[in-house]
Amino acid sequence: MITVRGYAAHDPKSPLVPYSFTRREPGPRDVQIEILYAGICHSDLHQAHDDWGGALYPMVPGHEIVGRVVKVGAEVKKLRAGELAGVGCMVDSCRACASCDESLEQYCEKGMTPTYNGRTRDGKELTFGGYSEQIVVDDRFVVKIPEGMALEGVAPLLCAGITSYSPLRHWNVGPGQKVGVIGLGGLGHMGVKLAKAMGAHVVMITTSPDKAKDATRLGADEVLLSNDAASMKAHKRSFDFLLNTVPVAHDMNPYLALLKRDRTMCLVGVLTEITPPLRGGALIGGRRSVSGSSIGGMAETQEMIDFCAAKNIVSDVEVIPIHQVNEAYVRLVKNDVKYRFVIDIASLRS
Numbered sequence: 001m002i003t004v005r006g007y008a009a010h011d012p013k014s015p016l017v018p019y020s021f022t023r024r025e026p027g028p029r030d031v032q033i034e035i036l037y038a039g040i041c042h043s044d045l046h047q048a049h050d051d052w053g054g055a056l057y058p059m060v061p062g063h064e065i066v067g068r069v070v071k072v073g074a075e076v077k078k079l080r081a082g083e084l085a086g087v088g089c090m091v092d093s094c095r096a097c098a099s100c101d102e103s104l105e106q107y108c109e110k111g112m113t114p115t116y117n118g119r120t121r122d123g124k125e126l127t128f129g130g131y132s133e134q135i136v137v138d139d140r141f142v143v144k145i146p147e148g149m150a151l152e153g154v155a156p157l158l159c160a161g162i163t164s165y166s167p168l169r170h171w172n173v174g175p176g177q178k179v180g181v182i183g184l185g186g187l188g189h190m191g192v193k194l195a196k197a198m199g200a201h202v203v204m205i206t207t208s209p210d211k212a213k214d215a216t217r218l219g220a221d222e223v224l225l226s227n228d229a230a231s232m233k234a235h236k237r238s239f240d241f242l243l244n245t246v247p248v249a250h251d252m253n254p255y256l257a258l259l260k261r262d263r264t265m266c267l268v269g270v271l272t273e274i275t276p277p278l279r280g281g282a283l284i285g286g287r288r289s290v291s292g293s294s295i296g297g298m299a300e301t302q303e304m305i306d307f308c309a310a311k312n313i314v315s316d317v318e319v320i321p322i323h324q325v326n327e328a329y330v331r332l333v334k335n336d337v338k339y340r341f342v343i344d345i346a347s348l349r350s
């Protein structure tokens with residue numbers, strides 16, 4: 001067993017604290033990674049606080065992981081010791097269902113194994129995430145990171161990046177389309193960069209007027225303030241696709257009114273309920289759809305990393321030492337981050 005230091009939540013209310021635990025020695029298909037950076041996703045906060053119910057403690061969050069391979073098992077072909085690797089939101093799946101067959105492991109019919117706040121497939125062990133020194137993961141769930149990218153900005157690609165990339169690809173976002181990204185946070189700022197790189201006309205839809213300049217710098221062609229009724233009216237029925245990253249319940253009806261006929265708003269924010277309710281007319285009057293999307297499969301995650309490497313895209317980050325993680329959580333709730341906190345895992349070792 002490998003002894004690893006990390007930070008864990010022990011209940012929904014208390015701050016994260018230092019925590020030592022063990023990981024398995026790498027088996028024949030495993031990759032052992034020394035973690036360099038771990039992003040802080042809003043989902044870490046939802047889960048540490050048990051917003052979704054069923055949280056498993058102790059919980060070592062972190063599913064935006066980038067690091068260097070220390071060791072690989074005898075059957076691992078795609079990575080070697082010394083190379084850069086990434087791990088996202090899942091570390092296993094059934095590998096036999098229709099979704100797994102299509103490398104849509106996130107939709108595994110038997111349930112994917114989350115990187116943390118889950119159990120190994122035999123149900124015996126808890127999984128522990130990236131706020132830790134090392135991780136051991138089956139090679140199917142590890143992606144290759146090319147050398148030369150700014151690694152602190154790469155970590156968030158493993159969740160914020162792929163969660164934005166996958167729906168943009170699924171709904172064929174590209175040139176000639178007007179695409180709205182709702183919420184300029186971790187996911188939203190990646191949504192803007194990626195939709196722009198795919199050739200769309202991108203509109204940042206935000207509640208925060210002070211983020212307008214940043215949105216333009218990130219690649220938005222226009223900024224739309226969602227609490228300005230007149231501007232919302234001016235953009236009515238003009239969008240080809242909306243990516244909604246808002247993490248809390250909010251009125252979606254005004255956003256739906258922005259869509260052209262037959263178009264979709266895709267939710268990625270994990271809302272526990274939709275309040276106020278959707279009005280039937282908002283969907284019917286334009287044959288509009290509301291959909292949802294979960295991260296991305298492993299093949300698509302590698303495709304996204306390669307796309308970002310080719311287009312020179314990384315996340316905009318604020319790097320923190322791990323002992324500031326609780327402060328970062330408080331700031332995240334206050335919508336005070338530009339645009340992703342990333343933990344420098346070297347701070348755990350010093």
Ligand code: NAP
Pocket residue numbers: 040041042043044046159160163182183184185186187188205206207208211245246247248249250267268269270271293294295332335339
């Ligand atoms: P984040 O960094 O906190 O960003 C969320 C943004 O939403 C904020 O910056 C804010 O942008 C906007 N917002 C916040 N409260 C709002 C409100 N009441 N009304 C309207 N807009 C509001 O969060 P994140 O890390 O990007 O995560 C976003 C959501 O995606 C979370 O629920 C997370 O759990 C989920 N998630 C889902 C998946 C998936 O697979 N589907 C993967 C990762 C994360 P403005 O200031 O611009 O308005």
Ligand code: ZN
Pocket residue numbers: 041042043044063089159160
């Ligand atoms: Zn995430």
Ligand code: ZN
Pocket residue numbers: 093094095096097098099100107108109110111
């Ligand atoms: Zn499966």
